[in-house]
Amino acid sequence: xxxxxxxxxxNCLNSTTASLLHARQAHAxxxxxxxxxxxxxxxxxxxxxxxxLCFTDVNLVLDxxxxxxxxxxxxxxxxxxxxxxxxxxxxxxxxxxxxxLVPDGYVLPSAIKACTxxxxxxxxxxxxxxxxxxxxxxxxxxxxxxxxxxxKCDKIQVAQTxxxxxxxxxxxxxxxxxxxxxxxxxxxKAKELFLEMKDKGVEPxxxxxxxxxxxxxxxxxxxxxxxxxxxxxxxxxxPDGSTISSVLPGIGHLEDSVMGTQVHGYVIKQGLGLDKFVxxxxxxxxxxxxxxxxxxxxxxxxxxxxxGSCNAFLTGLSRNGLVDTALVVFRQFKAQGLELNVVTWxxxxxxCSQNGKDLEALELFREMQTEGxxxxxxxxxxxxxxxxxxxxxxxxxxxxxxSLRKGYFGDIYVGSALIDMYAKCGKIQLSRLCFDxxxxxxxxxxxxxMKGYAMHGKANEMIELFHMMQESNQKPDFITFTCILSACSxxxxxxxxxxxxxxxxxxxxxxxxxxxxxxxxxLLSRVGKLEExxxxxxxxxxxxxxxxxxxxxxxxxxxxxxxxxxIAAKKLFQLEPDNPGNYILMSNIYASKGMxxxxxxxxxxxxxxxxxxxxxxxxxxxxxxxxxxxxGDKSHPQMNQILEKLDKLNxxxxxxxxxxxxxSVLQDVEEQDKEQxxxxxxxxxxxxxxxxxxSPGYPLQVIKNLRICDDCHAxxxxxxxxxxxxxxxxxxxxxxxxxxxxxxxxxYW
DNA sequence: CTAGGGTTAG
Numbered sequence: 224x225x226x227x228x229x230x231x232x233x234n235c236l237n238s239t240t241a242s243l244l245h246a247r248q249a250h251a252x253x254x255x256x257x258x259x260x261x262x263x264x265x266x267x268x269x270x271x272x273x274x275x276l277c278f279t280d281v282n283l284v285l286d287x288x289x290x291x292x293x294x295x296x297x298x299x300x301x302x303x304x305x306x307x308x309x310x311x312x313x314x315x316x317x318x319x320x321x322x323x324l325v326p327d328g329y330v331l332p333s334a335i336k337a338c339t340x341x342x343x344x345x346x347x348x349x350x351x352x353x354x355x356x357x358x359x360x361x362x363x364x365x366x367x368x369x370x371x372x373x374x375k376c377d378k379i380q381v382a383q384t385x386x387x388x389x390x391x392x393x394x395x396x397x398x399x400x401x402x403x404x405x406x407x408x409x410x411x412k413a414k415e416l417f418l419e420m421k422d423k424g425v426e427p428x429x430x431x432x433x434x435x436x437x438x439x440x441x442x443x444x445x446x447x448x449x450x451x452x453x454x455x456x457x458x459x460x461x462p463d464g465s466t467i468s469s470v471l472p473g474i475g476h477l478e479d480s481v482m483g484t485q486v487h488g489y490v491i492k493q494g495l496g497l498d499k500f501v502x503x504x505x506x507x508x509x510x511x512x513x514x515x516x517x518x519x520x521x522x523x524x525x526x527x528x529x530x531g532s533c534n535a536f537l538t539g540l541s542r543n544g545l546v547d548t549a550l551v552v553f554r555q556f557k558a559q560g561l562e563l564n565v566v567t568w569x570x571x572x573x574x575c576s577q578n579g580k581d582l583e584a585l586e587l588f589r590e591m592q593t594e595g596x597x598x599x600x601x602x603x604x605x606x607x608x609x610x611x612x613x614x615x616x617x618x619x620x621x622x623x624x625x626s627l628r629k630g631y632f633g634d635i636y637v638g639s640a641l642i643d644m645y646a647k648c649g650k651i652q653l654s655r656l657c658f659d660x661x662x663x664x665x666x667x668x669x670x671x672x673m674k675g676y677a678m679h680g681k682a683n684e685m686i687e688l689f690h691m692m693q694e695s696n697q698k699p700d701f702i703t704f705t706c707i708l709s710a711c712s713x714x715x716x717x718x719x720x721x722x723x724x725x726x727x728x729x730x731x732x733x734x735x736x737x738x739x740x741x742x743x744x745x746l747l748s749r750v751g752k753l754e755e756x757x758x759x760x761x762x763x764x765x766x767x768x769x770x771x772x773x774x775x776x777x778x779x780x781x782x783x784x785x786x787x788x789x790i791a792a793k794k795l796f797q798l799e800p801d802n803p804g805n806y807i808l809m810s811n812i813y814a815s816k817g818m819x820x821x822x823x824x825x826x827x828x829x830x831x832x833x834x835x836x837x838x839x840x841x842x843x844x845x846x847x848x849x850x851x852x853x854x855g856d857k858s859h860p861q862m863n864q865i866l867e868k869l870d871k872l873n874x875x876x877x878x879x880x881x882x883x884x885x886x887s888v889l890q891d892v893e894e895q896d897k898e899q900x901x902x903x904x905x906x907x908x909x910x911x912x913x914x915x916x917x918s919p920g921y922p923l924q925v926i927k928n929l930r931i932c933d934d935c936h937a938x939x940x941x942x943x944x945x946x947x948x949x950x951x952x953x954x955x956x957x958x959x960x961x962x963x964x965x966x967x968x969x970x971y972w
Numbered sequence: 973c974t975a976g977g978g979t980t981a982g
Contacts, residue, residue: 301973329973336975367975374976398976405977433977465978472979503979534980569981604982636982 236267246271250280266295273302278311285318293319297330304333312337313346326353328362335368344376363389367396374403394420398431405438413438429460437469445473449482462489464498471504475511483508487521496524503535510539518543534566541574549574550583563594569602576609584609585618600631607640611647619644633662639671646675655684664695670702677706680713701733708742712749720746737765744771748778753787769798773805780808780815788812803834 232249235241246268253264265284269291272280281299285291296319303311316334319326326334331354338347351369354360360369366389373382386392386400397420404413417435420427432455439448452470456462462470467490474483487505495501502525509518522536533556540549553571557563568591575584588606591598598606603626610619623641631637638661645654658664658672669692676685685707692699704727711720724743727733740763747756756775760767772791779788792809799805806829813821 297973304973332975333973336973339975364973364975371975393975395976400976402977428976430977437977463977468978498978500979505979507980531980536980538980564980566981571981573981599981601982606982608982640982 233264233267236264236271241271243271243275243277246275246277246280250284262290262292262295265291266298269295270298270302273299274306276306276308281315291322293324293327293330296324297327297333300330300333300337304336307340309337309340309343313341313343316350320353325357326359327357328359328365331359331362331365332368335365335372339368339372339375342376344372344378347372347376363391370396371399374399377407379403379407379409392420392423392425394425394428394431397425398428398434401431402434402437405434405441408442410435410438410442410444429455429463429466432460433463433465433469436466440469440473445476448473449477461493464495464501467495468498468500468504471501471508475508478512480509480512480514483512483514484517487517497526499526499529499531502526502529503531506532506535506539510535510542513543515539515543515545528561530562530564530567533561534564534570537567538570538574541570541578546574546578546580563591563596565591565596565599565602568594568596569599569605572602572609573605576605576612579612581609581612581615585615588622598625598629600629600634600637603629603631604634604636604640607637607644611644614648616648616650619648635661635663635665635668639665639668642668642671642675646671646678649679651675651679651681664697666697666700666703669697670700670706673703673706677709677713680710682710682714682716682719685710686719699731699733701736701739704731704733704735705738705742708739708746712742712746715746715750717746717750717752737763737768737771740765741768741771741774745774745778748775749781751778751782753778753782753784757787757790767794769795769802772798776805776808780811783812783815785812785816800832801834803829806834 232252235245236249249264249268253261253268269281269284272284285295285299296315299315300312300319303309303315312334316326316330316337319330331350334350335347338344338350347369351360351372354362354365354369359365366385370382370385370389373379373385382400382403386396389396397416401413401416401420404410404416413435417427417431420431432451436448436451436455439445439451449470452462452466455466467486471483471486474486486508490496490501490505496505502521505521506518506525509515509521518536518539522532525532527533537549537553537556540546540552549571553567556567568587572584572587572591575581575587584606588598588602591602603622607619607622610616610622619641623644626632626634626637626641638657641657642654645651645657654675655672658668661668669688673685673688676682676688689699689703689707692703704723707723708720711717711723720743724735724739727735727739740759744756744759747753747759753775756778760771760775772794776788776791776795779785779791788809792805795802795805806825810822810825813819813825
């Protein structure tokens with residue numbers, strides 16, 4: 224009888240088709256007839272429960288088994304390790320130890336594998352200790368597992384020492400070391416090992432090659448990675464999904480769509496397109512190669528519930544200027560119940576903050592948190608620019624605090640983003656503070672803090688920083704010099720400007736780009752050296768762009784230089800026929816010379832080109848003209864003519880509330896009209912305000928309740944140039960107060 | 973128990 228039941232239960236559990244149901248039935252039988260002493264049976268039962276992830280049942284059996292032995296525990300540990308339930312492996316392992324059982328060479332590797340999977344260095348070191356005490360640390364399988372564990376826990380040095388002590392190293396452990404160094408960015412060390420294994424007679428296999436390729440691309444050595452890919456191919460290896468998904472980002476980075484298409488063909492031929500890594504890498508590659516259509520075609524064929532592919536697709540759309548489409552698709556994904564992850568949200572936030580959708584970025588950040596998705600160290604620096612762009616200082620500070628709570632104190636990306644954000648919000652001291660307390664800096668951080676000073680026109684601090692930069696052996700790049708030259712230009716530092724401009728190629732091996740020439744042109748023309756500026760334009764090795772001619776033209780207006788103004792304007796009318804600013808500048812020069820016929824001619828040109836549709840236009844133009852008129856001194860030979868013209872304009876001006884006699888701006892204008900005039904034209908408004916402000920006798924004190932919709936930044940630039948002046952501006956949701964070039968921001972919501 | 977490699981966000 225007893226034997227019969229035992230045999231029945233055993234057979235039932237041991238069959239290859241044994242299911243959870245069988246286990247439960249057997250469990251009942253075992254309980255009923257008291258077979259718990261039978262280790263073989265209960266171990267088999269444990270194995271079934273473990274493989275079906277019935278954790279409570281496992282515990283139940285463990286607690287009731289008369290005396291589970293090493294084999295019972297081993298069975299469980301292997302089962303959980305195989306299923307990647309590493310936390311359960313460690314839990315069972317520690318139960319085993321607490322029962323006084325000594326692990327053997329079979330159970331240790333699984334325990335170590337669990338530590339590897341969990342990146343649990345401390346636990347791994349403890350298991351290492353146990354292995355040493357039990358005399359198993361020299362076991363080659365245990366040793367190899369430990370090497371893997373130390374590699375994954377970024378302890379490559381410890382791994383290397385252990386690795387060296389292994390006598391007959393197989394291709395697997397070599398490959399793991401190669402991949403380990405690659406992942407940590409030590410690709411040269413990886414290559415050394417790759418060559419060394421060959422010397423030692425171990426032929427690299429597909430995995431070894433894949434590790435090398437991933438390493439090169441991980442280090443930004445895209446051409447080398449692609450070269451290895453080709454070498455591997457020529458040695459007769461067939462790239463697999465892993466190879467492809469490593470090499471495609473490199474191809475995308477080099478924007479080599481021809482090679483990308485070839486690899487795509489290979490993917491189709493080998494049937495690798497269903498691999499989720501390959502699919503998202505393909506989408507990413509087409510996105511980076513500006514092949515949005517091909518990307519969409521690929522997306523139609525992949526698993527659209529796979530979040531990686533969806534993320535790559537969304538990023539690809541934004542990258543190709545289809546941000547609105549990306550947002551729509553994003554909403555569709557969300558509506559379909561797709562589980563959006565931190566990459567999805569971060570990607571959308573970055574797309575918005577990079578494309579002038581700053582409020583949307585902030586809103587997405589809030590939304591992701593309500594959805595329970597935790598932002599990470601990449602989300603934060605993607606969001607911070609959104610605050611800077613709209614000078615939302617309070618939001619910026621809140622996110623700064625958030626990043627500190629998350630422990631991103633020393634993060635170089637977060638730090639650099641904060642420097643930029645505070646500078647854009649007018650808080651140059653805070654910007655500098657963020658820079659000063661950074662534990663490590665890179666070129667981006669240096670450029671960020673210098674850009675802040677450039678924005679605020681602080682040339683002396685800038686030059687001081689540049690010396691600091693050189694002392695700390697950080698090499699400048701072309702952006703650094705754009706900042707320096709721009710600050711020199713704002714401060715009229717001609718000598719310093721020339722010095723740094725010349726030092727670029729002589730001392731730093733950086734050839735000046737068109738923006739550096741533009742800075743020099745701006746600098747010289749601002750200080751009135753218009754001829755010198757023009758000779759730079761003539762001599763520079765580039766075709767001068769609108770930016771350069773624009774700098775010359777606006778200085779010609781300030782210095783009333785008709786000849787050069789006409790030259791610059793002629794070029795600008797060709798380069799930017801739709802930019803009303805150029806016509807206005809030129810007409811102002813004509814106005815200052817009393818050439819009213821020319822002024823009217825330009826007005827007609829603009830009218831014919833439909834450039835006067837802008838509701839703020841008339842007002843702005845009048846403001847500019849009046850400014851020009853008043854900027855001239857009273858002994859201006861054409862003063863009478865000017866005053867006459869002014870009287871005529873007065874009538875029109877009154878309509879817009881501009882009254883020279885009351886020294887006020889927009890005073891008599893109905894609130895509604897102000898909004899109508901200025902809504903969406905904040906940049907032009909900023910220009911007007913700046914000009915009015917610099918007009919003697921027309922102090923701009925406080926402008927209240929102006930509604931600006933999209934560009935607070937223009938105001939910051941503008942206000943930075945004011946000394947001791949205050950302006951308050953309200954946009955859709957915020958209230959900005961500017962004083963001494965500093966913006967503070969209060970929220971209405 | 974039988975070891976290794978990959979995609980998408982700044």
